[in-house]
Amino acid sequence: MAKAIMIQGAGSNVGKSLIVAGLARAFTRQGLRVAPFKPQNMSNNAAVTEDGGEIGRAQALQARAAGRAPVIDMNPVLLKPESETGAQVIVQGRRWATLRAADYGARKPELMTPVLDSFHRLAAGADLVLVEGAGSPAEINLRAGDIANMGFARAAAVPVILLGDIDRGGVIAQLVGTRAVLDPEDAAMIRGFAVNKFRGDPRLFDGGLAEIVQRTGWPSLGVIPWFDAARRLPAEDVLDLRGQAGGALKIAVPQFPRIANFDDIDPLMAEPGVTVEIVPPGRPLPGDAALVLLPGSKSTTADLAAFRAEGWDVDLTAHCRRGGHVLGLCGGYQMLGRWIDDPEGVEGPPGRVPGLGLLDIETVMVPDKRLTPAQGLYLPTGAPIRGYEIHIGRSEGPDRARGWIGTAGETEGAASADGRVMGCYWHGLFASDDFRAAFLARLGGTASGLDYEAGVETTLDALAAHLSTHLDLDRIAALAAEVTDRR
Incomplete structure (x- = not known):
């Protein structure tokens, strides 16, 4: 029982x-x-x-x-x-x-x-x-x-x-x-x-x-x-979303009002050679970032409006002129395109809004949500990638021909002609060690060789030992009551 x-x-x-x-x-x-x-x-x-x-x-x-x-x-x-x-x-x-x-x-x-x-x-x-x-x-x-x-x-x-x-x-x-x-x-x-x-x-x-x-x-x-090592575990609450000071390679992440699936950046924060700067409202995107990463969003068009209201679109254009890289994940990917069309009003009033125009794609919002695990290869190097999809919307356009993830005879993602602006619908991809190393290398950085998933397991073990030392587990177990179905 x-x-x-x-x-x-x-x-x-x-x-x-x-x-x-x-x-x-x-x-x-x-x-x-x-x-x-x-x-x-x-x-x-x-x-x-x-x-x-x-x-x-x-x-x-x-x-x-x-x-x-x-x-x-x-x-x-x-x-x-x-x-x-x-x-x-x-x-x-x-x-x-x-x-x-x-x-x-x-x-x-x-x-x-x-x-x-x-x-x-x-x-x-x-x-x-x-x-x-x-x-x-x-x-x-x-x-x-x-x-x-x-x-x-x-x-x-x-x-x-x-x-x-x-x-x-x-x-x-x-x-x-x-x-x-x-x-x-x-x-x-x-x-x-x-x-x-x-x-x-x-x-x-x-x-x-x-x-x-x-x-x-x-x-x-x-x-x-x-328990200081808690920072090595994925955070759930946006209140816990903080950057990580590390090495010379800086990645800037604008904090959308409705930011979603921001645990995408946890493996990057675990890299000692990488500094991840979370940019809150009221501050410009830093001019010394190698990469601006647009994260997921629960409300793409509303967060895109907030992005523009902060002046981050101007900062992002300047970043690209300086030769910086841009990566959009899921909602951030949709923002990078030319248009976001929501004919059925999935995210609010029906309408069509211009995107940031850094990728030649257009997104149409549809009510059906895609929920699926995903695995494939990073096409430039063949590094394996595991992740998941959780999104509404479909994106198509000429830059989709430069999809950079290969999966089951198809490609996922899009890239600009010079390869400096990229996007995809997959979350969780930076937890794949070989892909993370290859991606950081194209930014001019060096991965540490850490096994991210093993690090999470080690931290969970350490947390269990920590609680075993400081909580009365026997008494907690004794306080638990038998489950009875009272429906």
């Missing part, structure tokens, strides 16, 4: 995803069949699953930590923001609706059934289900119809561990305050707490722990020191 335990946060971005990944690896190393589960996630950083859908990338990393292939049931509801007030709603891997926040709140109770269905399917093939909450249960204004935190915990009878973040300050208030605002039945679901991201001597916080225990009645399960 499977058991389950849920990690909720006393605030957003307290490290829930990372802790669940580390626990997944730690308990898997103990011989348990572990499955990660997040009822509802909000992220434009998605992964393509083995069963042909999409889930949050954090759940894909957690699945990897557990030695499992990612499947749609690990994240049955995924919200992908398309504007300040609306998002595409993915249910069990497929688009369900595009809703404004208020409309989603009204329809959210409909989703408890597929959430519970996915949870029980996962539990049927696991010894332990590690459930991750979203945001914080202290957001009691969102409690009605909740499927992400206490609403799910109570519906599925899953006990909760509350995680606080001491690095941002005020962790005592986070945890005690959460206890104060929860109604008694919700508070009763919490069986213990842990403090994350501690820097310095943990003994200095002994008094703080005692105060939290006394004021909440919850036992402490541990104080987790800062």
Whole structure:
């Protein structure tokens, strides 16, 4: 019989995803069949699953930590923001609706059934289900119809561990305050707490722990020191998107308002000879970059408008005049073309907007989303590439004749006549070591020879060891409750 335990946060971005990944690896190393589960996630950083859908990338990393292939049931509801007030709603891997926040709140109770269905399917093939909450249960204004935190915990009878973040300050208030605002039945679901991201001597916080225990009645399960190697793992939240200072070869990445699948740049940040500069709004593209990389976007035309409003189109033209290279991935690829045509209004009002004109292609948006793993060869060198596609839209034009990825007798991507501007629909390609080395070489850089995927595995092992040292894993396992189907 499977058991389950849920990690909720006393605030957003307290490290829930990372802790669940580390626990997944730690308990898997103990011989348990572990499955990660997040009822509802909000992220434009998605992964393509083995069963042909999409889930949050954090759940894909957690699945990897557990030695499992990612499947749609690990994240049955995924919200992908398309504007300040609306998002595409993915249910069990497929688009369900595009809703404004208020409309989603009204329809959210409909989703408890597929959430519970996915949870029980996962539990049927696991010894332990590690459930991750979203945001914080202290957001009691969102409690009605909740499927992400206490609403799910109570519906599925899953006990909760509350995680606080001491690095941002005020962790005592986070945890005690959460206890104060929860109604008694919700508070009763919490069986213990842990403090994350501690820097310095943990003994200095002994008094703080005692105060939290006394004021909440919850036992402490541990104080987790800062885990610096977390930067080597794919980030899910745009709040975690930071550059990496490294070597002389600079790659500039403009930060779109709706940037998506930005883990594409993680392998580049792992290269010691490369500096990756994330360029936020309000700053020009740097003039000393060898490559400007236009990343994925959840809303290509809106992000293209934002790109122009920042003056980055002028910066990019100057970069090309200086002989710089440009690479567009997925939405960034679409932006590089001459036109983006959305006759059916897939991304907003129907219309046709000019692209940046650096590739001789045109894109037509279509409602069907392409979700598939991908593999092929980098045609200039024959280096193997593995990646995935997750996009709407089809791009054609003369520069497609210079596709630079070969796959099954076809080519993917496009390139300008001088080869300095390139684009493709594939994500994840820089995790392929030989391709990354070849691509950096054409920019004048040198790859380090690192095995990126092995590095991720080593970091997950180190994270599991870190948690095993600083958390009471035996007690966490004992707190997990048997999964019972209460539907």
